[in-house]
Amino acid sequence: MLRFGVIGCGYISHVHVNDIVNNLHGAKVTAIYDINKSAAEQMIDEFDLGIEPSKSIDELINSSEVDSVLVFSKNDTHTEPILKALAIDKPVFTEKPLATTTEEAKQIVDAEVKKGKRMIQVGYMRRYDPYYQELKQTIDNGEIGTPLMGYCRHFAPAPTTNDFQTSDVINDSFVHEISVVSWLFNDDYKSVQVQYARPNSTNTAAGLKEPQVATLKLKNGAIVNTYLDINSHYGYEVKCQVIGETGIAELPDMPSTRVHKDEKIYNSVPLESGGRFEKAFQLEFQDFIDHVSTGKEPTGPSAWTGYTVTFTANKALESLKNGQIVDLEFGQKPDLYK
Amino acid sequence: MLRFGVIGCGYISHVHVNDIVNNLHGAKVTAIYDINKSAAEQMIDEFDLGIEPSKSIDELINSSEVDSVLVFSKNDTHTEPILKALAIDKPVFTEKPLATTTEEAKQIVDAEVKKGKRMIQVGYMRRYDPYYQELKQTIDNGEIGTPLMGYCRHFAPAPTTNDFQTSDVINDSFVHEISVVSWLFNDDYKSVQVQYARPNSTNTAAGLKEPQVATLKLKNGAIVNTYLDINSHYGYEVKCQVIGETGIAELPDMPSTRVHKDEKIYNSVPLESGGRFEKAFQLEFQDFIDHVSTGKEPTGPSAWTGYTVTFTANKALESLKNGQIVDLEFGQKPDLYK
Amino acid sequence: MLRFGVIGCGYISHVHVNDIVNNLHGAKVTAIYDINKSAAEQMIDEFDLGIEPSKSIDELINSSEVDSVLVFSKNDTHTEPILKALAIDKPVFTEKPLATTTEEAKQIVDAEVKKGKRMIQVGYMRRYDPYYQELKQTIDNGEIGTPLMGYCRHFAPAPTTNDFQTSDVINDSFVHEISVVSWLFNDDYKSVQVQYARPNSTNTAAGLKEPQVATLKLKNGAIVNTYLDINSHYGYEVKCQVIGETGIAELPDMPSTRVHKDEKIYNSVPLESGGRFEKAFQLEFQDFIDHVSTGKEPTGPSAWTGYTVTFTANKALESLKNGQIVDLEFGQKPDLYK
Amino acid sequence: MLRFGVIGCGYISHVHVNDIVNNLHGAKVTAIYDINKSAAEQMIDEFDLGIEPSKSIDELINSSEVDSVLVFSKNDTHTEPILKALAIDKPVFTEKPLATTTEEAKQIVDAEVKKGKRMIQVGYMRRYDPYYQELKQTIDNGEIGTPLMGYCRHFAPAPTTNDFQTSDVINDSFVHEISVVSWLFNDDYKSVQVQYARPNSTNTAAGLKEPQVATLKLKNGAIVNTYLDINSHYGYEVKCQVIGETGIAELPDMPSTRVHKDEKIYNSVPLESGGRFEKAFQLEFQDFIDHVSTGKEPTGPSAWTGYTVTFTANKALESLKNGQIVDLEFGQKPDLYK
Known part of the structure; x- marks a missing residue:
């Protein structure tokens, strides 16, 4: 014990x-x-x-x-x-x-x-989430060929507090994509870039400017865009789509009762993030x-991994200032981690 | 011309x-x-x-x-x-x-x-609908093996008039399933049965009793249930699912803009039947x-075909009286139609 | 402890x-x-x-x-x-x-x-499955109105042994639907009927005759068909669709990596039942x-519940002999279970 | 006439x-x-x-x-x-x-x-495609709020000829996204940028380098990425997802027979582009x-529109040379086109 x-x-x-x-x-x-x-x-x-x-x-x-x-x-x-x-x-x-x-x-x-x-x-x-695990396995099995591009979406319905800061989007949300993309693509990062999209006029947190489009490039040339939105209103949703040479693999929508009602066929998206990674x-x-x-x-x-994510997140914050690409030089990876 | x-x-x-x-x-x-x-x-x-x-x-x-x-x-x-x-x-x-x-x-x-x-x-x-055509092709190509069972749904949001009769459900709606099921299953009908399910308390047409479960059996033993509901409220929808020895083939949902909104992911179902078979x-x-x-x-x-559908529809109306199975004896099919 | x-x-x-x-x-x-x-x-x-x-x-x-x-x-x-x-x-x-x-x-x-x-x-x-739980909640919340009809599918890829018997389909598979349908529909059963559909020619278990269509009727008039197939080949799948006065609610497909490949968009269905109800x-x-x-x-x-399920399963086996409807008289439900 | x-x-x-x-x-x-x-x-x-x-x-x-x-x-x-x-x-x-x-x-x-x-x-x-029309209507109805970001995918299974050039990706494929994005977002373009992703090793057209990620920015700040892949192998597919302040709207998958088979649930994606815009x-x-x-x-x-698309496409080709952002100055829009 x-x-x-x-x-x-x-x-x-x-x-x-x-x-x-x-x-x-x-x-x-x-x-x-x-x-x-x-x-x-x-x-x-x-x-x-x-x-x-x-x-x-x-x-x-x-x-x-x-x-x-x-x-x-x-x-x-x-x-x-x-x-x-x-x-x-x-x-x-x-x-x-x-x-x-x-x-x-x-x-x-x-x-x-x-x-x-x-x-x-x-x-x-x-990396322990069963859906990410299956996505990783699908890629590693060669089912979609070598991964070339990716598209992620990390959306929350609203800032959890009025003190929510722009930097929290990077440190609380984007770090998760940083932690999985290199793992999914089996390569290290070359650069990071974060740009503001059209500002969300419904945002109520004074220190928060969003949504953002964050771009990770890998050393092998792959490009992965992550759309970050803390004011999605509709719900909490994490999506990841990997485009390979011969196919695409992506996280499924989270399952819920499928309903036909009021001229719609729908399933629910939760507002809470709690259950997603339980x-x-x-x-x-x-x-x-x-x-x-x-x-x-x-x-x-x-x-x-912890070091490279922190490194990348800090460079992402640097990029946010002007939207420019920031190169990532982690230094030599010690043998211990290979 | x-x-x-x-x-x-x-x-x-x-x-x-x-x-x-x-x-x-x-x-x-x-x-x-x-x-x-x-x-x-x-x-x-x-x-x-x-x-x-x-x-x-x-x-x-x-x-x-x-x-x-x-x-x-x-x-x-x-x-x-x-x-x-x-x-x-x-x-x-x-x-x-x-x-x-x-x-x-x-x-x-x-x-x-x-x-x-x-x-x-x-x-x-x-039979000319592209989606039914593709379904038929999938079956005839052997992709799901010999068809053994089927499940259809024919739903309308509300009776078009207050004069809508129970018999109209058979003559206006169910005849369409009669016209395609034997074609999809490549066999003739053996019997028909129509039973009332739990009555819909929202129904406003005095002469209408519904919903109904209609069962067609084919000579080869296949069983196909059609659920008929003229008071679906949610929309007009026609579904058909064929279960074969090695797989299932079914009509797709009709496509429409996919929306994430208000804690839901949804697409629309029309109230009108007009566009479906244009x-x-x-x-x-x-x-x-x-x-x-x-x-x-x-x-x-x-x-x-016209004769067998009318024959079957009339027997379906007979079955409705007590919910019993009614055998279908069309007589010898003339060579002209083989 | x-x-x-x-x-x-x-x-x-x-x-x-x-x-x-x-x-x-x-x-x-x-x-x-x-x-x-x-x-x-x-x-x-x-x-x-x-x-x-x-x-x-x-x-x-x-x-x-x-x-x-x-x-x-x-x-x-x-x-x-x-x-x-x-x-x-x-x-x-x-x-x-x-x-x-x-x-x-x-x-x-x-x-x-x-x-x-x-x-x-x-x-x-x-009844403890989160997807059935959510389905039940959707019904009990009145989101689809009073339930009128139902459609279930309980499919396994192949008999687990060559000794698999027709009665096992009832006692191992159908009992699960018996155990949830009355719960979902908030009513007791009135009758059960089980009919053979067109025989599956790929079946290799000598004592097994299938697939079957099992029909449960509830005292309130609702009709629920369950399609039972132990030779689906494609996978293990449990579906349940409840049709109410104003809408439909159904179990979602089980989630898995969504793949675009080889002219298809697909997700996987497991062969094993193990994980579904873990x-x-x-x-x-x-x-x-x-x-x-x-x-x-x-x-x-x-x-x-255990008694009514056993009762119903035994009557289902009786129905299988000739495909007739068998009424279900459980006797008075003791106050202890109300 | x-x-x-x-x-x-x-x-x-x-x-x-x-x-x-x-x-x-x-x-x-x-x-x-x-x-x-x-x-x-x-x-x-x-x-x-x-x-x-x-x-x-x-x-x-x-x-x-x-x-x-x-x-x-x-x-x-x-x-x-x-x-x-x-x-x-x-x-x-x-x-x-x-x-x-x-x-x-x-x-x-x-x-x-x-x-x-x-x-x-x-x-x-x-713009005449019923699915794009419905997407546009959904946006213009305010169902997803002001559009802030977009994600498009324009994939073909393989180059139509061995002479297929990188510039053809822009002139044959990307022009279509250029022609709809400003229409969907109700705004003019500010800049265009096209970058190569990780090269597709299966590509057989000598003059073709791909896939590419093309980024359109609108004057209002919205960012729209289009992933262009002429060697998708899996099929021809056009996707467009618009992310607004309160929701997301996107083109549906094209409908086709839904099949359960071989441990999969799938629908087909065509190799040919012909039918998509018929x-x-x-x-x-x-x-x-x-x-x-x-x-x-x-x-x-x-x-x-023809002028701005040609203008933008030519600037996109310029961007391809080094991957840099190219500003778009169309000049004053004449009253005739307002």
């Missing part, structure tokens, strides 16, 4: 801890820390964990009750606990991003490379548990 | 005459008769035909200006003009039904058989013109 | 025990019995349960380590353990059927009614655990 | 003349000229026109038997006959392009403006006939 120490008790932490307790197997939560102690207490209570909150991140990481560390704290606080856990050989699952700055992300990669084994998995869960969250975590609990290196999205 | 004499100037007559004048080639209208003279005058005027209304059906049929007779008058008035045209060797296109009674229909078949050549085409246009009406008539104008026998739905 | 005693270690037992151990929460397996002791040992080993096989059904049921009994043994062996568990107030989850004979099923119902509380859940899992199996069992572990009566498919 | 003089007897001329003779009404062909006299004779023969080929373009245009001129000759020979017909007040329908050079196209616009009335229609038929060709021509035969100015794609 793998023993997790959990850092951070926000929304995504609840999702994962709930899965660990109720839907997965082979692991349990033995330590919890949150900068706000009552949040940790509340979670302990909710899941009836029968433990005391850890007094510090260090205490949690170093606890003899903790085999592996889960980093679910705020985006810009991941680096320190990751590096500390690494230092004492405890595997880490961190929610995205690996780090918010390219430098810190690189620092983590370097530390892991120095260890000489993969110990970190980053929570880019889409299974992916479970599969990524069970996979992490299965590897780590048996002494294997995790094979999910690696620190290198 | 084939010269048509037109009997009857109602709705379907307008559809056909408009096609002859505007959308088809090789034929023109040279005589028109309607029991209501002003209806004939109005049609002559509308299509700028430059002719006088015929004074009688006999005058029209016998006119030296008429090569072929089109029978578009009321359902129970088809027999006389068909037999008279046949008598002087003028090919006939008649709207469905061939005749309203089984006896009259048989009388027409006998007269044609005596002539020794096919001179009559009955307006069961669905192309079929044109193709059936052009085919009749092409055959008759070159001295060939028409190959569309024959008098025999 | 609810403690289960498991009777029977076949395929479906593995599905449930695996879920209990790995994917659900709140329960564990503390006793196992199989008539073949090595099957029990193997399962204990596979799931690392650290227990000894029970020596008899009685020992298992009476064990102080067992709070609730799971009956997964052969179809005709369910009655005895169910009644014995009931006698000592231990809740039971039994796989379908409740019993193979109408008499035994009724005996169980009577025993439960005498207890005065619901203690039995029968494994008709489709989630339903988990939800039904978690629901049973959640109720029983907190002292509540289970609210899933009841003994009464 | 409008009398047409036809210049050029190639493939598209046959399509139009066949329609005029067989499927449309209100017009006939009274003069034909082709630089290759036998081509004209052959067409006269095929359609049984009973006329002699014209001896020159001038003779045809000036003939008292000709009311209107149809220009179907080679792409770079349209300007002269258009200007000559205009000079003597005879309306012209010209196949695309209006002219191959921006200068000649502008010269024709200037000549028409000088006339002070619209006399020219250019054969960009997509109805559009008829509707554009009937519309031209209806306007011109009653003395009205044609309202289909105008000379100005």
